Amino acid sequence: MKKQENPFKFGTVVEGEYLTDRTNELKVVKSILNSENHLVLISPRRYGKTSLILKVAKETMRPLLFLNLESVTDKKDLALTLLKKLLALYPFEKLKFLLKNFRFAPTISMNALMDSIDISFVMKTNDDIVLDDVFTLMSKISNKDNRLIVVFDEFQQVDEIDKNLSKLLRSIMQMQQNINFIMLGSQESMMRTIFEKKKSPFYHFAELLSLKKIPREDFYTYLYERLSVFSDNYDISDTATKILDFTDCHPYYTQKLAFNIWEIMKDSTPNEDIVQTAISYSNDIHDMDYERLWSSFKNTDKKVLKYLSLNRKSEQNFSTIGIPISTTFSSLKRMAQSGILIKEGHYEIDDPFFAMWIKTRII
Ligand SMILES: Nc1ncnc2c1ncn2[C@@H]1O[C@H](COP(=O)(O)OP(=O)(O)OP(=O)(O)O)[C@@H](O)[C@H]1O
Ligand SMILES: [Mg+2]
Structure with a gap:
């Protein structure tokens, strides 16, 4: 970092000198990656999940496949995206040999000019089989002395992509060796349902770590x-x-x-x-953005937000808001799910600037 360069950074993934230590969390992530186990990392938006994982992964110098499930549209798209990423990580010659085992052969065309790879499958495939083959390939190409790390970001999206996907993925993923899977998610309750509910296919599949604010x-x-x-x-x-x-x-x-x-x-x-x-x-x-955001809320949500902007750390007594307590709780839950609120012990407005805006412009 140059002497006169601003030493703070926000919005994107941060590395090295921009990071506070997060010593304990780093230790947990490292120990998982040094084992045969998998990790689930949960925190509200912008707490540093991606930065933490990338930091550890970089230190291990092992191959890393990072995929945000928000950008995936269906099972076949998931298979294709994973395959594309594998082609970027490993030499084609090595992959070519393993691709011969695919039950539905993909067509791969390389565009040397554009430096891009295009992959497609014939229209009629069994997507479950294709996905199974891609994961098997992933496991086979991964070297046991230099194991692949696969990160799925916004993992709670899995059910949005396809309602049977989590069951399918679990059955495929548990068969793979030489891979550490890391599932990141910012919707705590959905992530907990996926990994902690006994009926869920992913029940106890991975160690769960929840990232808090910085000490x-x-x-x-x-x-x-x-x-x-x-x-x-x-x-x-x-x-x-x-x-x-x-x-x-x-x-x-x-x-x-x-x-x-x-x-x-x-x-x-x-x-x-x-x-x-x-x-x-x-x-x-940000006045205009906040005004737009404010006008998008229902009246009950507005009442709750006003209350929270005034009672950030003090004891919260929701009965004083003046709406039925059950209405308050469904509003709190809804706003926590959409990321407007965070819950670390008590509920609070995620964005302290927005909380201040409500306090100074609205109340
Ligand atoms: N350890 C840290 N020390 C200091 N600042 C941090 C740290 N981790 C994250 N940040 C700050 O938080 C921002 C968001 O980090 P990052 O993108 O890694 O979070 P995230 O949880 O993956 O977010 P998202 O939910 O948007 O995917 C960074 O740009 C940085 O400003
Ligand atoms: Mg992230």
């Missing part, structure tokens, strides 16, 4: 060290404390706010209330 001490040190270049003009300890008070250690929003503060510190003259300035600045920019 306050770690995040404080992280912010303090990176903002210290401005310590001549600013009280860095106070700034770091106020950032974390506002974001409550949410990984993404903390990086976002710290990024903005770094930019202001770099350019302007000392300012007593820099954290507040950065928050207001950001809310001015």
Whole structure:
């Protein structure tokens, strides 16, 4: 990182110097990857699932196949996408030999000019068999001394792709050797249903790890060290404390706010209330988006959101909202499912900037 480069990063997967340690979680992921077991990693949106997994996978230097199930449309598409990714990971000569075992032979054409590969199957195939063959290929091509890591992101989508897919996948996946499967998901209740309900095909298939916010001490040190270049003009300890008070250690929003503060510190003259300035600045920019978002909620949801924006950490007493408690709970559940709320012990609004916007513009 260059000296004057903003040391905070948000929105995309982060690596190396942009990451706080997450020491314990790294240890768990490493130990799973060093075993024959599989992992399920759950957290709300933007807590750092992908960054964590990619960091460990990179350290192992083993081949990694990463697939977001949100982009998959059906079983055949899943088979084709996996096959394409395998072709990018392993030498074609090696794969060609194994492809001979396929019960439905795929047509593979390479476009050297476009540097792309096109794969298709004849129209009439048995998609279950095709998928089974692709997973078998995956297992055979994987070397036991350099085992393949397969990551399925947004795994809770599995039932959306095809209602029989989870049963099929489970029966296929349990047969594969030399592969560690990692299933990521941001919809906690759906993920728990898939992996913890006795009736679910994936019951106890993998070790379950749930990613929390970043421990306050770690995040404080992280912010303090990176903002210290401005310590001549600013009280860095106070700034770091106020950032974390506002974001409550949410990984993404903390990086976002710290990024903005770094930019202001770099350019302007000392300012007593820099954290507040950065928050207001950001809310001015997002005013239209928040207004649109706000108008999309039902009235009951709006009441619940108003209440939560005012009662972030204090004791929550939902009976004071003024709507039937069962209505409140179905609203909380619905909004948690869509990612507007997170539940870590108590319910809270995921985006602290939106919570502040409600508090200042609506109430
Ligand atoms: N360990 C960490 N330390 C500091 N910031 C982090 C860390 N992990 C994640 N972040 C912040 O959170 C953002 C989102 O990370 P990432 O994309 O890995 O999360 P995710 O859980 O995979 O998100 P999504 O649900 O959108 O797939 C990063 O861009 C970064 O700003
Ligand atoms: Mg991700």
